[in-house]
Amino acid sequence: MLNRNNLYFIRRKVTNHIMLSLTFLSVVLTVLPLLLIFYYTVTKGLTSLNLDFFIAMPKPVGEAGGGMANAIVGTLILIGIGGAIGLPVGIMSGTYLAEFGNNKFGNVVRFLADVLSGIPSIVVGVVAYTIVVLPMHHFSAFAGGVSLAILMIPTITRTTEEMIRLVPHSYREAGLALGIPKWKTSLVIILRSAWKGIATGVLLAFARAAGETAPLLFTALGNRFWSTKIFQPIASLTVYIYDYAKSPFTEWNDQAWTASLILIALISLISLLFKFLTRSKY
Amino acid sequence: MLSSNVASENIGDFIYKKLAQFFALLVLLLVIVMGYEMYIGSQLSIDKFGWQFLVTSTWDPVKEIFGALPAIYGTLVSSFLALFISLPLGLGVAIFLSELAPNWLEKPLSFFTELLAGIPSVVYGLWGIFVLVPWLRNSVEPLLAKHLGYLPFFKGVPYGFGMLAAAIILSIMVLPIISSISRDVLKSVPDSQREAALALGATKWEVIKIVFSNSRSGILGATMLGLGRAIGETMAVTMVIGNRALISPSLFDPAYTMASVLANEFTEASSDLYLSALIELALILFFITIIINIAARLLVWSLEKRWSNVK
CATH class of the missing domain: 1.10.3720.10 (MetI-like)
Structure with missing residues (x-):
């Protein structure tokens, strides 16, 4: 009797230890690929990293060297266009949800924003193609920007709403008690207090947009030459990585790694910049 | 004087609310437009292949036979x-x-x-x-x-x-x-x-x-x-x-x-x-x-x- 109890106890203890070690093992297995991806991106990326990469244009096949100045500028322009369209829509709709959104319409919009964030980026690219590229009859940076804007909107909307809801109610009451109209209270007091959090959401949206490839393939297309024209095809780092990764030339493969390194650095830079900007004042 | 002031504040609030509502409506419209645009764009294929599109295993751009099964x-x-x-x-x-x-x-x-x-x-x-x-x-x-x-x-x-x-x-x-x-x-x-x-x-x-x-x-x-x-x-x-x-x-x-x-x-x-x-x-x-x-x-x-x- 005692023996059986003992065995049962030992079995429970052993199961406990095995299962807990398995959870630790899964953490190791999850972290390992990340470390490998970072390791390869940094070591392989550094081999062709030099000043030329930032200021020179891509060289034709077979010629060593050259850079991706056009792609770096192109990515920045694409994010810029996306932000110019996506920011007002995202912030204003987020404000609506927080300030007036406790009704059926608000619930529907909130739900759709969540659904929108789950739609594959390539589908967004197809839509941008049908509404911008087809009517205009050519690929353009603008079409790429539109697709990035669609991808940014749900993140910005939902973060703006959540951040505004975090602002204490007493702030609003203080504003209203001073006789400031509701719209002014909302814009000057509430939005300003929530600014830090909103900026983080915006930064997240920008960083994701900078890493998007699929929606740019048939909107912004890509360009081997220098172009800053909004209604012409434009180069981007991600599309370059895709093209160069598939190419049979090792120089181009190496440059794809370098572009990846720069892209990851750029994404980190955006986040640092925003952190710095939002910290300085408050 | 006072009453006109109050009225103008209400107009400000009204405009602000409508403006925010407009942008929220854009999010809703966006999802609808996405579905609609793709439905219109795929009309040709839907008419030609119908439901067969989903179960055909050939994807041949040269002969223009398209099936999504693979x-x-x-x-x-x-x-x-x-x-x-x-x-x-x-x-x-x-x-x-x-x-x-x-x-x-x-x-x-x-x-x-x-x-x-x-x-x-x-x-x-x-x-x-x-x-x-x-x-x-x-x-x-x-x-x-x-x-x-x-x-x-x-x-x-x-x-x-x-x-x-x-x-x-x-x-x-x-x-x-x-x-x-x-x-x-x-x-x-x-x-x-x-x-x-x-x-x-x-x-x-x-x-x-x-x-x-x-x-x-x-x-x-x-x-x-x-x-x-x-x-x-x-x-x-x-x-x-x-x-x-x-x-x-x-x-x-x-x-x-x-x-x-x-x-x-x-x-x-x-x-x-x-x-x-x-x-x-x-x-x-x-x-x-x-x-x-x-x-x-x-x-x-x-x-x-x-x-x-x-x-």
């Missing part, structure tokens, strides 16, 4: 294989983070998994081409063929590029979603549940099992969000799956997914029917991911509501 098969198989790998791992990570890890370890690990989600998918693809695929071709696939070669899943030439590579890269990409949402779900279970079990003499693992059984629907929601991501993932998959419209049980063989068909062929669509068939693929992808996302969010929400008044 792409649908590739999408579903690669996504479910990815879940098969990442679900146990993701749950392990979630349990470790919410139940076991000390605070000083939890923060950096959570940050780490979020970082994983921030890496652009084209970088995963690049890593897939130059690190994962050679490793699979030279080490893993020959080993599998040698020991498990009698199974239909491990037959054929080990190219490296193919279904197995796609499933592995997808599982790496889906992991952070499953683990971070599951961690939140597990954490939302009130501590009183854990304390009750501990007070009855349960081991740590038995406590976890109880916490787990209380959060099943939330975990299912997390899994479905991961599935939604895997189904729509484009770049990394396109770069390693081999891109051939082929239905084969072997994981070594190249395959195709809906997203990778779009990525590869959209700019090459030479005829209206071809373009229309591609847009129809996007429309199918759109509906599948919308349904999965709605179901997932309802599941996660229902659970959060359930615990919101228990503390």
Whole structure:
């Protein structure tokens, strides 16, 4: 009797230890690929990293060297266009949800924003193609920007709403008690207090947009030459990585790694910049 | 004087509300316009092939016969294989983070998994081409063929590029979603549940099992969000799956997914029917991911509501 109890106890203890070690093992297995991806991106990326990469244009096949100045500028322009369209829509709709959104319409919009964030980026690219590229009859940076804007909107909307809801109610009451109209209270007091959090959401949206490839393939297309024209095809780092990764030339493969390194650095830079900007004042 | 002032304030509020409402309406319209545009764009293909589109296994741009079956098969198989790998791992990570890890370890690990989600998918693809695929071709696939070669899943030439590579890269990409949402779900279970079990003499693992059984629907929601991501993932998959419209049980063989068909062929669509068939693929992808996302969010929400008044 005692023996059986003992065995049962030992079995429970052993199961406990095995299962807990398995959870630790899964953490190791999850972290390992990340470390490998970072390791390869940094070591392989550094081999062709030099000043030329930032200021020179891509060289034709077979010629060593050259850079991706056009792609770096192109990515920045694409994010810029996306932000110019996506920011007002995202912030204003987020404000609506927080300030007036406790009704059926608000619930529907909130739900759709969540659904929108789950739609594959390539589908967004197809839509941008049908509404911008087809009517205009050519690929353009603008079409790429539109697709990035669609991808940014749900993140910005939902973060703006959540951040505004975090602002204490007493702030609003203080504003209203001073006789400031509701719209002014909302814009000057509430939005300003929530600014830090909103900026983080915006930064997240920008960083994701900078890493998007699929929606740019048939909107912004890509360009081997220098172009800053909004209604012409434009180069981007991600599309370059895709093209160069598939190419049979090792120089181009190496440059794809370098572009990846720069892209990851750029994404980190955006986040640092925003952190710095939002910290300085408050 | 006073009354006119009050009136002008009300107008300001009115305009502000209407303006905000307008932008919120834009979000709603955006989803409708997306569905509508793709429906119109795929009209040609829908008229020509009808429901046959979904079950035809030929994808031949030259003869203009388009069937989505190989792409649908590739999408579903690669996504479910990815879940098969990442679900146990993701749950392990979630349990470790919410139940076991000390605070000083939890923060950096959570940050780490979020970082994983921030890496652009084209970088995963690049890593897939130059690190994962050679490793699979030279080490893993020959080993599998040698020991498990009698199974239909491990037959054929080990190219490296193919279904197995796609499933592995997808599982790496889906992991952070499953683990971070599951961690939140597990954490939302009130501590009183854990304390009750501990007070009855349960081991740590038995406590976890109880916490787990209380959060099943939330975990299912997390899994479905991961599935939604895997189904729509484009770049990394396109770069390693081999891109051939082929239905084969072997994981070594190249395959195709809906997203990778779009990525590869959209700019090459030479005829209206071809373009229309591609847009129809996007429309199918759109509906599948919308349904999965709605179901997932309802599941996660229902659970959060359930615990919101228990503390």
